[in-house]
Amino acid sequence: MSKIEKAFNEIEKIVSSEYITDKDFMKAAYSRNVDPAFPDRWADMIVRPKNTEEISEIVKIANKFKIDMVPRGGGADLVGGSVTEGGILLDLTRLNKIIEIHERDFYCEVQCGITWGKLLSELFKRDLTTGIVGPGSGYSATIGGGLSNSTAGFGSTKYGLITDNCLGVEVVLPNPQGSIIKTGAAANKYANPFCRYGVSPDFTGLFMGDVGTMGIKTKAFLRIYPNPPIKVLRNYILNKNDFDLVADLMFRVQNEVRDGIQDLYINPLVVVRLLASIAEKKPKKRAKLTGPVFMFILEAFDERIMEVYKEKIDNIMLKNDRARLFEWMDIDENEVSSEEWTFKLKFPYSYFNKFVALAPPKISCTTCHKLPISKIAEKRNFSSQFDVKHKDEFPDQSFSLFARSIHLLPNGHCVVAGGFNAENVDSQRDIAMNIWHKKVRAQVRYGGVHYWLGEAISQSLVEADAYTPEFIAFFKDMKKTVDPNFLLSPNKFHLYNFQDNITKYIVKDAE
Amino acid sequence: MTEINPNEKYEHLAKLEDIVITCISCGDCREAIDYTAEPKKEGVCVVWEQTPGFEPFFSRGKMQIIRSLWQDKLELSMDMAKVIYQCTTCNACADACSYDMDNSALYEALRAELVDANYALEGHVQMNKAMVELLNPYNRDNVLKGEWLKELNFEIKEATKEKCEILYYVGCTAALTEEIRTVAINTAKVLKELSVDFSVLGENEVCCGSVAMRTGDRNAFNSVAIKNYELFKKSGAKTIITSCAGCYRTLKVDYAEYMEELGIEILHSIELIKNVIEEKNIELKDLGFKTTYHDPCHTGRHIGLYEEPREILNNITKLIEMKNIKNNAKCCGAGGGVKKEFPELSMEIAKSRIREAEATGADYLVSICPFCFRNLSDAIKDLNSDLKMIDLLELINQAL
Numbered sequence: 001m002s003k004i005e006k007a008f009n010e011i012e013k014i015v016s017s018e019y020i021t022d023k024d025f026m027k028a029a030y031s032r033n034v035d036p037a038f039p040d041r042w043a044d045m046i047v048r049p050k051n052t053e054e055i056s057e058i059v060k061i062a063n064k065f066k067i068d069m070v071p072r073g074g075g076a077d078l079v080g081g082s083v084t085e086g087g088i089l090l091d092l093t094r095l096n097k098i099i100e101i102h103e104r105d106f107y108c109e110v111q112c113g114i115t116w117g118k119l120l121s122e123l124f125k126r127d128l129t130t131g132i133v134g135p136g137s138g139y140s141a142t143i144g145g146g147l148s149n150s151t152a153g154f155g156s157t158k159y160g161l162i163t164d165n166c167l168g169v170e171v172v173l174p175n176p177q178g179s180i181i182k183t184g185a186a187a188n189k190y191a192n193p194f195c196r197y198g199v200s201p202d203f204t205g206l207f208m209g210d211v212g213t214m215g216i217k218t219k220a221f222l223r224i225y226p227n228p229p230i231k232v233l234r235n236y237i238l239n240k241n242d243f244d245l246v247a248d249l250m251f252r253v254q255n256e257v258r259d260g261i262q263d264l265y266i267n268p269l270v271v272v273r274l275l276a277s278i279a280e281k282k283p284k285k286r287a288k289l290t291g292p293v294f295m296f297i298l299e300a301f302d303e304r305i306m307e308v309y310k311e312k313i314d315n316i317m318l319k320n321d322r323a324r325l326f327e328w329m330d331i332d333e334n335e336v337s338s339e340e341w342t343f344k345l346k347f348p349y350s351y352f353n354k355f356v357a358l359a360p361p362k363i364s365c366t367t368c369h370k371l372p373i374s375k376i377a378e379k380r381n382f383s384s385q386f387d388v389k390h391k392d393e394f395p396d397q398s399f400s401l402f403a404r405s406i407h408l409l410p411n412g413h414c415v416v417a418g419g420f421n422a423e424n425v426d427s428q429r430d431i432a433m434n435i436w437h438k439k440v441r442a443q444v445r446y447g448g449v450h451y452w453l454g455e456a457i458s459q460s461l462v463e464a465d466a467y468t469p470e471f472i473a474f475f476k477d478m479k480k481t482v483d484p485n486f487l488l489s490p491n492k493f494h495l496y497n498f499q500d501n502i503t504k505y506i507v508k509d510a511e
Numbered sequence: 512m513t514e515i516n517p518n519e520k521y522e523h524l525a526k527l528e529d530i531v532i533t534c535i536s537c538g539d540c541r542e543a544i545d546y547t548a549e550p551k552k553e554g555v556c557v558v559w560e561q562t563p564g565f566e567p568f569f570s571r572g573k574m575q576i577i578r579s580l581w582q583d584k585l586e587l588s589m590d591m592a593k594v595i596y597q598c599t600t601c602n603a604c605a606d607a608c609s610y611d612m613d614n615s616a617l618y619e620a621l622r623a624e625l626v627d628a629n630y631a632l633e634g635h636v637q638m639n640k641a642m643v644e645l646l647n648p649y650n651r652d653n654v655l656k657g658e659w660l661k662e663l664n665f666e667i668k669e670a671t672k673e674k675c676e677i678l679y680y681v682g683c684t685a686a687l688t689e690e691i692r693t694v695a696i697n698t699a700k701v702l703k704e705l706s707v708d709f710s711v712l713g714e715n716e717v718c719c720g721s722v723a724m725r726t727g728d729r730n731a732f733n734s735v736a737i738k739n740y741e742l743f744k745k746s747g748a749k750t751i752i753t754s755c756a757g758c759y760r761t762l763k764v765d766y767a768e769y770m771e772e773l774g775i776e777i778l779h780s781i782e783l784i785k786n787v788i789e790e791k792n793i794e795l796k797d798l799g800f801k802t803t804y805h806d807p808c809h810t811g812r813h814i815g816l817y818e819e820p821r822e823i824l825n826n827i828t829k830l831i832e833m834k835n836i837k838n839n840a841k842c843c844g845a846g847g848g849v850k851k852e853f854p855e856l857s858m859e860i861a862k863s864r865i866r867e868a869e870a871t872g873a874d875y876l877v878s879i880c881p882f883c884f885r886n887l888s889d890a891i892k893d894l895n896s897d898l899k900m901i902d903l904l905e906l907i908n909q910a911l
Contacts, residue, residue: 018563025591026565028579029572034536040579048564074538075571093541094564121546139545139607140538344547353537353609424532 003065004044007088010064011047014057019048019094030089033077034137037363037422037432037456043070043089050094052170052218056178059216062088062487063176070489071212073145074115076137078366079454080491081149081211092144095218098122106224107167107194112144112217117345119143129227131159136352138345144217149452150209152415154297154348157263157408161451163208164410165223167196171207171215174488183207184221193221206478211453212489214482228299230306231262233341236317237326238291241269243377245322246292250373250408252316253296260309263297264408271404272331279332287330292406294323297343363429365436365456366419369448373412379446383418386442393435395422415451437463441509458492463507472502518581523620523627523729530612531577540570540604540614550832552839555607558597558849561859567594570604570614577621592630595621597856599849600725601808601842615813615847622727631728634852639723639731646717646735647683656686657714659695665703668710674747675710679780680762682755683718684881690888691881697904698754698780704911705787709752712742721761726848732765740769754780754904756807756880757846760814779810781879781903785819795827795910802828802906803873805864805887806840807880820879820903827910831871841867843878845886861890868898875901 004022012020021027022045031040044067049055062069068087075082083089095113102108103126110119116134123129132155135141145151146162147169159165168184183204186193196204207215238245246266253261267275272293276282296313300306317323328335371379383402387394394400400420407415420439422432433456440450440460450457461467467475479486479495486497494505519525541559545552554560556569566572573595579585600615608614625631631639641650659681660667668675679702685694702709717738723731743751751770753759756779762770763777770777788795802824810816817837824830835841844850844860865887868876876891876898878884888900 021565023590024585025576025579025588025594026567026572028585029566029575031579032536032575040575040582040584046565074541075536075566076538091565115542115544118542118544121544124546137537137539139543140541344549345545346548349539349543349545350609353535 004067007061007065007067008045010061011045011058011088014054014061015047015049019050021046030072030075030091031083033075033082034364035078035080035083035454037365037429037436038080038083039426039429041083041085043084044086046089046091048091048094052172052180055090055172055216055218056180058088058090059172059174059178060176063174063178063485066485066487068487068490069174071144071148071216073113073142073148074137074140076135076141077145077149077452077454078364079452079456081452081454082145090216092216093142099219101126101128101224102194103128105194107221108224109193109219109221110143112147112169112220113142115140115142116146117349120345123224124227127227127229128224130222131165131225132156132162133345133348134162136349138349143220143222147208147217147220148210148212149454151452152407152409154263154265154351156410156415157261158259158410159225160410166204166208167221167223168193168204169207169217169221170219171217173215174483176484186221209451209453211458211492213479213492213495214488216488226301228262228301230300230303231343232298232306232310233338234296234298234310234313235326235328235338236294236323237272237289238294238323239321241291243380246406247373247376249294249316249322250414251412253313254408254412256316257309257312260298260300260305260312261296261408262299265295266406266408267293267295268403268406270401276331279334281333283330283333289331291323293326363422363424363432364419365421365432366417367436367439367443368415368417368419368452369443369450370409370413370415371448373414375447376406376414376416379416379448382446386439390435390438393431393438394420395428395431395435398422437507438509440464441507453492455491459494459505462494462502462505465506469503518583521580521624523623524577524580524617527617527620530614530617531574531581533610533612534571534574536571536574537609538571539607539609543607548839550836550839551834553835554841555603557601557603557842557844557860557863558599558856560863561856562597568597573618573621577617587625587628587630589630592625592632595625596632596635596726596848597853598847599808599842599844599860600847602812603808603842606812606838619725619727623729624727626727626729631726632848632852635726635728635848638848638851639726639728642718642720642723643731643734646738647687648718648722649683649687651687653716654714656681656683656716659686659692660711660713662692662696663699667699670710670712670746670748671715671742673710675708676747676749677707677709677783678743678746678748678751679709679711680719680751680753680758681711681716682753682758682881684885685755686716688881688885691884693905694754694881694884694902697902697908700908701784701904701911704908705784705791705793707783707787710746710748712746715742717742719758719761720765721757722848724761724765725846736766736769739766740773743769743775744773748775750776750778750783752778752780752783754879754902755882756809757882760809763814779816779879781819781823782816784904784907785823793911795823795907798827798906798910800828800875801831801873802875802877803831803833803868803871804836805833805843805868805876805878805883806837807878807883808840808842808846810879811840812838820877823903823907824877827906828875831873833867833871835867843883843886845882850886857886858890858893861886862894865890865894865896865898869896873898875899875906877901877903877906879903
């Protein structure tokens with residue numbers, strides 16, 4: 001009997017035969033996520049544990065037989081995060097309960113396999129919110145996945161990344177003991193998990209954005225906020241296509257309005273034109289498209305305060321003929337006017353789908369990264385030059401965008417959500433992978449900071465020689481402390497084992 | 512490894528390439544809970560909710576399986592069939608999707624591949640065999656389809672003997688299930704009361720083939736479809752009405768080409784009856800009940816018939832809506848061959864729906880599908896619920 005079979009039998013005793021499978025069609029069903037740039041990869045077995053204790057037992061068995069493990073949330077990942085060739089794939093969506101909502105203390109405790117849609121639906125009933133409403137895939141993406149990817153989403157302008165709102169986690173460490181620990185205030189066994197700091201060093205941070213390498217998150221303790229009842233959508237189109245102006249306006253709204261802006265989402269001109277071209281119902285009179293569209297979601301508890309926010313935003317955006325008010329109806333009559341717009345989860349959760357499958361047979365290689373506001377124009381030029389210089393290395397008919405959108409974050413930086421696509425065929429997969437890694441390495445070297453790392457981006461960071469030798473040693477020591485056998489998500493960051501010298505993965509690109 | 516292109520070896524799936532390629536695997540088809548949706552959405556896939564929940568139990572996993580089949584990385588198997596058939600084809604996944612896709616059509620095609628490869632499930636094989644040989648899937652003598660007519664105190668034209676512009680196509684469940692005959696009887700009584708001139712096929716009625724289509728037996732489906740084509744042609748009908756959601760979808764969608772050729776319009780009985788009531792300005796009595804309405808998947812998500820039953824119910828009863836309604840309505844659990852092969856799963860799904868109905872405080876759970884009627888009634892019994900199951904036509908008959 002192979003070690004895989006032995007492990008299967010032992011895990012089966014833990015979760016019952018209902019919740020473990022090694023059937024081929026099951027493996028096939030878990031072989032991809034929203035990441036078709038990767039070849040499909042089949043795990044040796046898929047397990048759906050129901051709670052922390054079961055996961056701890058599975059971890060012990062995996063260590064006993066030295067079998068790799070990869071945790072999987074909603075499977076809505078774009079960067080190769082939650083698939084594995086061989087090993088144990090842990091489908092965590094059975095851990096989908098709300099443990100407690102502490103309405104008076106503005107925090108909640110949830111299991112990490114719960115979706116954003118489910119949690120927010122419960123919070124909205126109580127006029128509460130998590131602030132950031134999760135990633136664009138929030139109907140299926142889980143809280144645990146969001147924390148592992150330190151994702152941004154609608155609401156991030158005001159509330160920050162998902163990880164900024166995490167007060168602590170319960171984690172199963174991937175060590176032979178399957179240790180279960182809690183971080184944040186919950187590390188004090190006498191305390192409730194209502195805050196993050198003050199009990200120990202911030203070990204919560206060790207598991208934030210770790211792409212499932214440092215532990216298997218089973219519970220999360222999250223900040224919640226009163227949900228401002230008044231939400232307004234307000235769009236402006238710039239009168240010229242000027243990224244310096246984009247940066248200047250982002251600074252101004254952050255500096256002068258700030259709290260009222262739940263979200264600022266900027267659609268570059270090229271995207272606005274694209275949306276106009278694929279509109280379901282084009283208006284007879286073509287809209288004059290002159291620059292990027294600034295899409296603000298404003299929120300307030302009081303109509304009078306909202307009026308002030310609107311006035312201040314108008315003053316900034318409309319002054320000196322910088323921009324004019326814009327309606328999406330101007331390019332697609334099926335869109336609702338901002339007057340009629342109300343906030344629904346479908347708005348953020350379906351917003352990106354049309355771009356992922358703009359041309360469905362295409363694959364998406366995302367290059368989303370964070371930049372300081374002041375660097376946007378400069379890095380856009382760099383990105384354009386990169387695309388021109390390496391145009392022969394992109395897959396056939398590839399379409400590359402520096403920014404599909406620019407998303408303002410709480411301080412002076414933003415997420416530039418971009419990428420390129422290629423045909424979803426094996427003959428172009430290596431080509432796509434090579435230029436994808438190369439482009440991410442270039443972004444790393446110009447100081448861009450990514451947020452979802454998955455496999456593709458985390459490996460590119462190592463390849464770009466981003467880390468100092470001291471940092472690499474520290475990182476590996478940390479990994480070894482929690483995962484002495486290097487079994488959890490071994491593909492990420494090229495961290496296959498402790499002995500491996502990861503500097504051998506460094507790629508010297510001719511810039 | 513081959514590329515993800517339609518593999519001609521799978522002829523049924525190859526025709527639906529667009530659906531497979533369009534799916535981006537976002538997973539919205541799993542649960543997509545949304546309190547802000549109108550109507551509110553408390554989930555998507557009822558099968559996912561009641562099974563071990565691995566990916567193939569909902570839509571995204573099936574898409575991946577089809578891609579792997581196309582790549583020749585996977586072979587059809589009986590193990591696969593046992594999971595693929597645990598789907599009621601309710602199409603809630605299609606409704607949850609951002610793209611305009613008919614997911615259930617794809618899964619029916621996958622089942623057709625399984626049938627062709629001899630991986631049909633035994634219960635379905637027997638059911639479809641009976642349908643072909645006896646012209647109904649209940650393995651009953653088809654003559655019994657005329658039994659319900661004996662309970663009427665008036666005569667109805669026989670479509671095989673007398674031409675009539677409106678044909679009432681009863682469907683096998685209402686015609687052959689004793690406790691559900693009330694659906695056929697009340698439909699006939701209402702039509703008579705409204706002075707609608709109509710005919711029936713009685714013991715000559717042939718199953719529409721819905722069960723075969725949903726379970727992937729295309730030969731069985733074609734066998735009855737041809738017979739129905741001839742019967743409908745001879746009947747002289749311009750309109751066929753049916754009181755069964757499954758027949759309604761099958762005649763309207765799966766027979767669409769036939770019906771176009773014959774110039775026949777397909778209506779659910781409720782559509783015709785509502786029109787007649789309005790045209791004749793007939794006043795209905797307020798029955799004083801509290802009711803709640805279950806949208807059958809085949810009239811709802813598959814066709815979009817949501818408002819007509821509600822308008823009538825609002826008129827004659829106090830309609831209290833369940834949480835998940837219209838396009839977000841939860842399936843009763845019977846469809847797609849699930850009740851036949853996976854009765855426990857079917858029952859669990861139905862019980863979940865009954866609990867939702869009970870929460871409204873209604874006296875009656877109303878529907879317009881004999882098959883939903885049957886499964887939900889079974890769940891009411893199993894739960895020992897005080898709720899009473901009733902077909903809308905029976906209420907209309909009382910209100911006339």
